[in-house]
Amino acid sequence: MKIIAVSVFVTVLASITACAPAAVAPIVNPPLTLTSGKFVSPNSDEYDGFGHCVAVSADGTSFAVGAQNAFGYGAVYHYKKNGGTWIETIFMESNLSGLAGLYGTAVTVSGDGLTFAVGVPYTACSSFAESGLVFVYQYTGSKWYMTMLSNPAPQPGQHFGYSLAVTPDHSSLIIGCPGEGAGFAYIFTNTGTNWMQRYQSSDEGIRVLYGASVAQTPDGGAWLIGAPGTEIGHGAAYVKSIPQPTGYQQKFESGIPGGSQMAGSSVAVSSNHNLAAVGIPGLNGDQGRVIIAEYNGSVWTQMSGKSTNFNGASLSNSFGTCLSINPDATLLIAGAPMADMGANTNQGAAYLYGWDGTKWTNMSIVDTDGASEDYFGQSAAMSDNGRLIVIGIEGDDVAGQVNQGSVYILEIK
């Protein structure tokens, strides 16, 4: 293990805008105040892609932001609430020599925010180009420690670390590896001293992008893997139980014929194992759809009651590009980064759904300061109670710097 370099900055939440409390009343009991603001990338370079991915700790006191093109090789920024102010507590970059591999393509954070993992899927490993690596950071005692996980069976172009999901108690990390070939997902368990491979799975065919998205329940009882390239881009997601290979498996797809739907581009599962969601951003001319499935203890079912599908507002929205569900499956957020807002093409939007016991209601989250090609909602994450929501705006132009990127923070008090 090695101690990583840690630098500390202070960043004050800028551009705070108050919104109407009633806007969220159907989802969380009033009275509420909704505070929003933006963090721009601390590195003021063009094409940083800050906000490409985001992760929020369960307790809502910290979040991480990936900027996969910062400095030409990528970086991740970690923020923590201190009093009433968000402070940048850690800044990580892939400062190991030659590690140009889009560090920060994926990031995941444990419930307490003290363990997180960063994917570097396009870096070389064991001389295999674009085989990929994952870095795990754990705060122990008074220091951050880093462990590097390499692809257990490296081959060129596998993109190990393209997607990640750590359990809230940081006991298990699932890593997607969707590149060349069938694609894989690996589970690493935390033994306390190291992370070990536990299981490996693969799907049939080539370029199925199996592992492009991953999710798991906190107890490791279910894991969900997206394969958006399967059947020539029709796409599907698979839910499995552990241990395999004899465990339960079920396939989710749109049920609508035709390719280029990219089902499984995103997946999410609630901690209580009751609700799974699969994003199909390419369905119906990129309108997009999110399919919901409910678990009754033995099988997952779609299409009734709580498992009603959600559709994008219009064509060319890419609704369902990202997903996040809270632990008891009463809140769900879905990104639509290609949504056109007025005259702004592909500004993007996100949609927050709340289950009130009998039906879903939703509210749209739109950046009032948005612009064309912002791709707001490419990434989104929320805390367990839904009161901290972080949305990536990786295409945001900041002070004339094209696609420097920013994140949009919603705090529901």
Ligand SMILES: [Ca+2]
């Ligand atoms: Ca559009």
Ligand SMILES: [Ca+2]
């Ligand atoms: Ca832009």
